[in-house]
Amino acid sequence: MxxxxxxxxxxxxxxxxxxxxxxxxxxxxxxxxxxxxxxxxxxxxxxxxxxxxxxxxxxxxxxxxxxxxxxxxxxxxxxxxxxxxxxxxxxxxxxxxxxxxxxxxVPRPAGQRFARTLLKETLPREWLFTPAMKAGQMLRPLLPQALRDKVPHAHPAGTWPTAPQARRMLLLDGCVQPAMAPNINSATARVLAAVGVELEVAPGAGCCGAIRYHLNDQDGGLDDMRRNIDAWWPEVEAGVEALVITASGCGATVKEYGHLLRDDPVYAEKAERVSALARDVSEVVCEFEDALAARIRGKLAQPVAYHPPCTLQHAQKIRGKVEGLLRAIGVDVRLCADSHLCCGSAGTYSVLQPELSYQLRDRKVANLEATGAARIVSANIGCQTHLQSGTELPVGHWIELVDQLLAQAG
CATH class of the missing domain: 1.10.1060.10 (Alpha-helical ferredoxin)
Structure with a gap:
């Protein structure tokens, strides 16, 4: 062109x-x-x-x-x-x-400016978002449906393993996920501890930067990225093996830190190093597929539908790893028709473009339910919350399923 x-x-x-x-x-x-x-x-x-x-x-x-x-x-x-x-x-x-x-x-109308400012100033700040989410969960039955769709039921995180392991990796805790689904990261820690990997969360790390960056506060998003690099850098220099990320939307962004900060004379090289260390949890857990298969004997009684998030299959180009792992440990995992298409969550899209978002959600849910599955798993907190608002089937992260099966296997 x-x-x-x-x-x-x-x-x-x-x-x-x-x-x-x-x-x-x-x-x-x-x-x-x-x-x-x-x-x-x-x-x-x-x-x-x-x-x-x-x-x-x-x-x-x-x-x-x-x-x-x-x-x-x-x-x-x-x-x-x-x-x-x-x-x-x-x-x-x-x-x-x-x-x-x-x-x-093109200046935006006041209503749009307010909505976007509220999202980019609240969601990335865990100290603001977490108490707001807890309040929303307490008042959930009283909330209007549109808001109730964004507030998942409260679930406990379970225990975090404390025994030292032979291998050590960092974990991105994130901003909204610890409040909305705290069990995802702790389940990841338990699964990896079972195969000899210890996960650590660096104090001071937070939102990956995607929320601000994609709401056109690109300077704010880059500042979030720099803060994370500063928080992780001592562990990077100490030789940590990988930076494990359980939300594929965050993973897609962290893997682009090197590109996004390429012109920053202070952070360019550090950002490139952090991006090279970033791994979606599926990339890490698949290394232990045989060990997990040996621990988890027998098939899960009911089929499971897997929704691959766009940030995993299109942004990170990771396809087939989750399905392959689940099948290897005995899960009857099924992909729905048009599994390559978006569920409509797309970060803050479901808030800013609700009409289109819910049309896409309803199409996706219908296809997922048509698989005959008893539950749905995905790999991104946004997708999980969005899909759950449109179905009675339980929706969770696939790593929680692996953690559950490990617990059942003893």
Missing amino acids: QTNLAAQFLNTPDGDEAEAILRQCVHCGFCTATCPTYQLLGDELDGPRGRIYLIKQVLEGSPATVKTQSHLDRCLTCRNCETTCPSGVHYSRLLDIGRKVVDQQ
């Missing part, structure tokens, strides 16, 4: 990256076939190719409009288009650039 960037974007980091991405696109349209919002709306501008043209026009000097902003807002950033694209177009990075430029030109 030929480009002619406006003068203000020439020879700038964003302009150079956007131009390189635009030049990769051959406007073939393969991406459109796998775009969830295009499937719902049937509008070329609500598919990746159309959005790429909108961003190109703005970067070439055409004024952005409210319509431009709306089409970019409706993108889930599920990155299914990147999996489909034969040219390797890194659409999500172009979208981040485009959204930033458009928001600089």
